[in-house]
Amino acid sequence: MASSQLLNSSSLLSKSSSPSSHRHYGCRRLRRLKPSPSIVCTAAPSITSAPLPPPSPPLPATYSAKYVPFTSISTGTATSESYSLDEVVYRSRDGGLLDVQHDMDALKQFDGHYWRSLFDSSVGTTRWPYGSGVWSKKEWVLPEIDDEDIVSAFEGNSNLFWAERFGKKFLGMNDLWIKHCGISHTGSFKDLGMTVLVSQVNRLRKLNRPLVGVGCASTGDTSAALSAYCAAANIPSIVFLPANKISMAQLVQPIANGAFVLSIDTDFDGCMKLIREITTELPIYLANSLNSLRLEGQKTAAIEILQQFDWEVPDWVIIPGGNLGNIYAFYKGFKMCEELGLVDRIPRLVCAQAQNANPLYRYYKSGRKEFTVVKAEDTFASAIQIGDPVSIDRAVYALKNSGGIVEEATEEELMDAMAMADSTGMFVCPHTGVALSALMKLRGNGVIKPTDRAVVVSTAHGLKFTQAKIDYHSGKIKEMDCRHSNPPVTVKADFGPVMDELKKYLARTR
Numbered sequence: 001m002a003s004s005q006l007l008n009s010s011s012l013l014s015k016s017s018s019p020s021s022h023r024h025y026g027c028r029r030l031r032r033l034k035p036s037p038s039i040v041c042t043a044a045p046s047i048t049s050a051p052l053p054p055p056s057p058p059l060p061a062t063y064s065a066k067y068v069p070f071t072s073i074s075t076g077t078a079t080s081e082s083y084s085l086d087e088v089v090y091r092s093r094d095g096g097l098l099d100v101q102h103d104m105d106a107l108k109q110f111d112g113h114y115w116r117s118l119f120d121s122s123v124g125t126t127r128w129p130y131g132s133g134v135w136s137k138k139e140w141v142l143p144e145i146d147d148e149d150i151v152s153a154f155e156g157n158s159n160l161f162w163a164e165r166f167g168k169k170f171l172g173m174n175d176l177w178i179k180h181c182g183i184s185h186t187g188s189f190k191d192l193g194m195t196v197l198v199s200q201v202n203r204l205r206k207l208n209r210p211l212v213g214v215g216c217a218s219t220g221d222t223s224a225a226l227s228a229y230c231a232a233a234n235i236p237s238i239v240f241l242p243a244n245k246i247s248m249a250q251l252v253q254p255i256a257n258g259a260f261v262l263s264i265d266t267d268f269d270g271c272m273k274l275i276r277e278i279t280t281e282l283p284i285y286l287a288n289s290l291n292s293l294r295l296e297g298q299k300t301a302a303i304e305i306l307q308q309f310d311w312e313v314p315d316w317v318i319i320p321g322g323n324l325g326n327i328y329a330f331y332k333g334f335k336m337c338e339e340l341g342l343v344d345r346i347p348r349l350v351c352a353q354a355q356n357a358n359p360l361y362r363y364y365k366s367g368r369k370e371f372t373v374v375k376a377e378d379t380f381a382s383a384i385q386i387g388d389p390v391s392i393d394r395a396v397y398a399l400k401n402s403g404g405i406v407e408e409a410t411e412e413e414l415m416d417a418m419a420m421a422d423s424t425g426m427f428v429c430p431h432t433g434v435a436l437s438a439l440m441k442l443r444g445n446g447v448i449k450p451t452d453r454a455v456v457v458s459t460a461h462g463l464k465f466t467q468a469k470i471d472y473h474s475g476k477i478k479e480m481d482c483r484h485s486n487p488p489v490t491v492k493a494d495f496g497p498v499m500d501e502l503k504k505y506l507a508r509t510r
Helices: 070-075 112-121 135-141 164-171 190-206 221-233 248-256 268-281 293-298 300-308 325-339 359-365 392-401 411-422 430-444 462-473 495-509
Strands: 065-069 098-102 160-162 176-180 213-217 237-242 260-264 284-286 316-320 348-354 405-409 454-458
Touching: 065 070, 070 098, 070 392, 098 293, 112 300, 135 293, 135 300, 160 300, 164 176, 164 411, 164 430, 176 300, 190 213, 190 221, 190 284, 190 293, 213 221, 213 268, 221 237, 221 248, 237 248, 237 268, 248 260, 248 462, 260 268, 268 284, 293 300, 293 325, 300 325, 316 325, 316 430, 325 348, 325 392, 348 359, 348 392, 348 430, 359 392, 359 405, 405 411, 405 430, 411 430, 411 462, 430 454, 430 462
Parallel strands: 176 454, 213 237, 213 284, 237 260, 316 348, 316 454, 348 405
Antiparallel strands: 065 098, 160 176
């Protein structure tokens, strides 16, 4: 098995404090190549026997990327419509989604072994900005940005946890892994995309683009990431939150980071409608995943998974789905690795939705005939309580091209799955409970085999959802049995009663 953890630094580092001579055991230090493919070794020999690649022909001076209509990607058709990443644009001329398209010919002038070695060489470094799990893949993310414009908390490099006990006890699996994306600067995977987006805004403001701030609609985690990264760069942030729909732990994050927070009497879809309208009237940069820049950062979590398995491809990756950008981001990361020769296949993807907000699941159950927006009902998985997902077309494309599946979880199923995971040493969010519940169903019906290697993407830290856990273990959730609750036992401060309770407990654990 590969090592289950990559070193992660959550402190915000400055360029001047990052020594370039840092050595990392087990990896060769490669110079980031632009015009010349020459390689400089400055660290201990690799623990692998594979040699460094031979010199390659001269490369173009830079790598590049641009916006193109997503339909040109999904249909495989050429298009003359494209936009510089320095333009403020969110939709194609026909109103469709955009995607970031990289110059693959330039990237392909290096082989897969070169890219694997380069990415591996950045693990654990403090060299700005390549110690970040996102910016260690800068050439694949935002290749033309200057290092001094990057706003980073050295996000990414999150733990890939071998869920041995959960897998064996509840699923009969020995190869189950949890990608803890919530172990991050603001406690969710949204940091991966926000470092890219805010870095680009930082660049645009230095180019004197008339941007007064960055805004988003949020169910909690997006606003936390946006406010933190904007605060680090001294950029105003504006947040639209649905009133009484997110946890207090999520609400306090943008407040603490100095965002201008509007609590609006609507749901996420209503907030999203408003922020779209506002950003067409005011020079506020839109930070929601309608903006495809964020997905460039989020796709690096897929590359990280491959790194952490020593570039072996898992059979399945299960991802909670709400606005549905993340399922496409993971697909894109895996697909780039395949196209550039780092791996020879991609995993099958599973999108897991809460039953109370499941438009994609309904679409698949109907035979993919027609997508219908739903009114999202309250769910403990509040970050995916979305009935009109922006990235529906992206998600359908990703699932189609990965042999993907969509599954759902009821409120009781997702809360039970969360409690079961916690009982084996984790502390996961309700959204991870949705993904684990989907996995349990797919194991139960035989779609996922006991010998398959499966990765569940945990999108946020469980500490953001302590009230949901308290309510579950207190048995206070209406119409829910809370079968795995573990309430404290109240006992008098006397030796006899304490011994009686201990004996009862010990008898149950034998």
